[in-house]
Amino acid sequence: MRLHEYEGMDIFENFGIPVPERGVAGTVDDALSIAERTGYPAVLKSQVLVGGRGLAGGIRIAETPDELRQTAEALFETDIKGLPVREIMVSWKASIKKELYMGITIDGYSGKPVAVVSTEGGVHIEQTAKTSPDKIASFKIDPKFGFYPYQAAGILRSAGLDGNHISSCSNILVRLYRIFQQYEAMIAEINPLVILDNGGLMAVDAVLEIDDSAMFRVKKILPLSPEGRIGNLLEKKGKEIGVTYVDLSGDIGLISSGAGLGMASMDIIGHHLSPANFLETGGGITADLLYKCMDLILMKPLKAIFINIYGGINPIHEGAKGIVRYIKDHGVTLPIVAKALGNHQEETWEILKSGGIHVVTEAATEKAVDKLIALLNNPSA
Amino acid sequence: MRLHEYEGMDIFENFGIPVPERGVAGTVDDALSIAERTGYPAVLKSQVLVGGRGLAGGIRIAETPDELRQTAEALFETDIKGLPVREIMVSWKASIKKELYMGITIDGYSGKPVAVVSTEGGVHIEQTAKTSPDKIASFKIDPKFGFYPYQAAGILRSAGLDGNHISSCSNILVRLYRIFQQYEAMIAEINPLVILDNGGLMAVDAVLEIDDSAMFRVKKILPLSPEGRIGNLLEKKGKEIGVTYVDLSGDIGLISSGAGLGMASMDIIGHHLSPANFLETGGGITADLLYKCMDLILMKPLKAIFINIYGGINPIHEGAKGIVRYIKDHGVTLPIVAKALGNHQEETWEILKSGGIHVVTEAATEKAVDKLIALLNNPSA
């Protein structure tokens, strides 16, 4: 789960990382009164959970109250990559001498946290990594040992940071690691960490992505509930019923019981048709769940539905009952192709067929997609 | 620093250890209204920071409100081992089937935390350790690895705990370790952890002693300020000025610059005379500090003063100036013997002599004590 920038900043502040004085505005008047306190020029940052927010126009500067009023009004009426702006974080725009980058994430292959710093932070950080690798340094952390300022200083020295800032920056990096640990993060990131004209340091952005699987522990120390955090309504609904749903722009509904199988289905479909979504059930299939899955994917207009499920841990015959019940309850007449193999496969086929579903019993998804294409080209096939 | 039982209980509760419903009363009326909420029979426990509180009459049971009123009145008028009772913790007296013991402390020799459990908890636990060692089990913890329920279960199994309680008890022991770690404790202890008649568990006492040296970190998460925690007024004053002061019952004032030296001085004096205190300056001697030390030890009537200091890290000539200034400011006429060796020793001797102090320049403390005894026997010696 990705936290909002302002939530991340509150946590950073609690751990002693310097952050700007700020406030979160839900209205233009809120924004004005916050800026009165924090000062001008003011920065207005849309609190939307999407990458590339700055380049999409979601971050603006206002020099005067008048300008702020106009800017805030405009932002509240904007969609950033399809997401409405409901909250704006307002803070004072400090005079920046230099932008650094600091991040902690997980190196999947070694299974260790890794700290990354760069003396050239900002929006082009990934570019810097390619063009000036000498300005980047990284370090694998042994969580059993911990992570100490002297190690952080070592990383900052290898990245070529000016000696004057090493001690204060290494304290910030160590605190960032503490946050990463305590909040069981996938990423904890400051980009940029700025060196101000007066020589001070300030984290002017805060990225904190928490491991969803650890939420049962972390929720106790989270400032806000996870509700309302997912921008897309359908993705939110997917989370509610307990499946992974990714909204896409096509018109073929897709239900799969496994992320890899779902991706492969999408890849194979993608050569010919365009998926409307990616719905992956995980290992918890029941009749009820599949009933809800059908309801979810049918919230958008679809041309056909493609179902690809395996009976390993999942009772797919139960799932099939839910699908067929939904079809009957709602009079679904769309073409539906299903491949369902594994435990209880024969029983599953019978149930699916009773709902008018075209069942493919061969192993290769390719064959089932062929069937789908044939059906769409000739509905009576 | 030892926390009060009720502070420890609050922390235990935050970590999910079951504790009785309770309240802290400063007056008899408070106690009555707490008991109204928590129920009868009620337990009244004096919140004094001294061991053996129960055997000294500081813990009482009241079956009715009338009995509680009388008992609380009596407690508020009692001294427990010389400490006045200012607060009483009131809780419901559960029906107890069995008392267990759980503690985590530091094993100094191995430098590791050690968990100790016993199936025979209660006031006689140290006796049990001698007479029934099979009912006790202990386990050295590797903090790098952590401490997990399966390890806790292993300890409880070796101590012979009934299988039904192992899972819940091991969770409590793991939580106790988390408290021990997070509060940088010297000891975290539950004695007794009771098995109730209904089969539930409850920690009816909470011992938490925090490492004073770690207070700069731990104070951020402590419920209360450390003020007022030290019972003895003089010991409290010693803490304020930054020295270790232990109040004793004799009449010879003692100032030393090192705990070992202080103990040896006390041992040697103790063969003939009785020390009034144990004041150890640590490594921070200044003129001002010794001035204050003199003031502190002279808050009690003394027969003589014995000073034993070494100039290693300490500038003892500075200390000597403070002592002599105090003597002159306050017209002290008591016999004072000082042994002061090490860096700046000659200068120190001159200063001390200028204040009328008898200076012993030999290395052995024994010689200085001989001088003290001679002086007391014959003041003109």
Place this chain on the structure above:
Amino acid sequence: MSILLNDDTRVIVQGITGKIGSVQTKWMLQYGTKIVGGVTPGKGGSLVEGLPVFNYVDDAVKETGANASVFFVPAAFVLDAFFETIDAGIEFIVIVPEHVPVHDVMKMRDYAHKKQVMALGPTTPGILVPGKGKMGIMPASLFAPGRVGIISRSGTLSYEFAGILSEIKIGQSTVVGMGADPVVLSNLPKILHMFENDPDTDAVIIVGEVGGEQEEKAAEFIAANMKKPVASYIAGRFSPQGKKMGHAGAIVRGSAGTYEGKTKALMQAGVTVLESPIHVQAWAEKYKLR
């Protein structure tokens, strides 16, 4: 022969009394797996499918001589149970559950490595040796005995590949689910190394997916150490970006993680990259696999 699971493997099922654990135990037994007992704290003394249930892993090991374990334990308890299992002397562990916190997995991986215990998962369907036995949830009907090894990051896609091969009578030596989490307990090269040394495996299929560096590291390993033919399929070519690891991830990995980066690395290592699962048939026929 096979890798990891063989005639000497004596398996306990942890979480055997749960709904999934008990059903899967029946199926594993039916498939011929040597299951010797189970563990569920608090349920010691009961029986599941005629097998003794123990409260603690060390008791189970003592009583049954088990040397392997498969987990159907709730995600929140996996860490503790995993440590317990290693300390009890079990040498091979399959972690089926999904949603195990990744910070827990890092600790588990570190301890398994220190104690030289082999483990698969989390979020793995487990391991299956056709006609011999299985630990985990792979649906038996899709597999056939033969000489092709399969190692997959995705559970269901490993079924897909086995099924496609079985349809044309090409069997599998061992099918290994590596686990689908960002951090898993054993990396690809470790398992490839076992297949390379297994006399009953003639060729290997790697079923990978976008994200992470497993396939890139596998490519390095294959180029340096493997003589057997290897084919690979990478799922997620048209997928929206999966788990986003932020700038730090992107910086650390560079081009690693993308479909293009992975296929390029694998092809340079001499691996046949399959555009679609069904292409595995042509590859298998080319190498005359059976």
Place this chain on the structure above:
Amino acid sequence: MSILLNDDTRVIVQGITGKIGSVQTKWMLQYGTKIVGGVTPGKGGSLVEGLPVFNYVDDAVKETGANASVFFVPAAFVLDAFFETIDAGIEFIVIVPEHVPVHDVMKMRDYAHKKQVMALGPTTPGILVPGKGKMGIMPASLFAPGRVGIISRSGTLSYEFAGILSEIKIGQSTVVGMGADPVVLSNLPKILHMFENDPDTDAVIIVGEVGGEQEEKAAEFIAANMKKPVASYIAGRFSPQGKKMGHAGAIVRGSAGTYEGKTKALMQAGVTVLESPIHVQAWAEKYKLR
């Protein structure tokens, strides 16, 4: 010869620019110690007593060839600096500061042990080899060269014993302050072992105190491994109980920690237990020490 500190010891002073650090550096130099530089973060490039100051320990080691370090670092920063010093390759570390958190000391001890680094303290006056050099704060005037080793848990009491011996012209080979904290970085037997093997030490004095188990473990070691005469003084016979470790401590240690327990264990190991520091003279004369 001597133990731990000898002609090959090249010392840096950490916290050299502080008030205590700079004064003690002067005195250590005056006593003949081979101090080669100092470290204070942020003060790199300056000079103290003519010695170069560095920001980082690794720089200091690289530039000066230092192999030992003495700490005058504020207690809150000792943990970080200690790890840094070990990683920089220093082999012997003396931690003078008091009030280092005990949970930090446990971590330090574990890491030093893993990296096989020898360390004394915290809360130690350090080490002094009469007439040769010293690391720490021992006041030089009280010591004289000779062949008696002293190892003490108390700083000031080590001065007392050295002083009493020096007065009767009995010198010391090496005087070691073990540190007065509940957990220290090296235990008594480790240092006794060094004294036993030191050709320039004829006998050893242990200055202990009530609390903990150091003396009991030392007694075990002496009984099993030492041929040289050993005397011991235990401070605190008439003291009120010191650091109370609760029931758990009492249970773990049994009778260990008390004056009676310690003296009994030492006597059974053949150690001469001294009732008062001044009795060391009679003991030294009996064994004709010098």
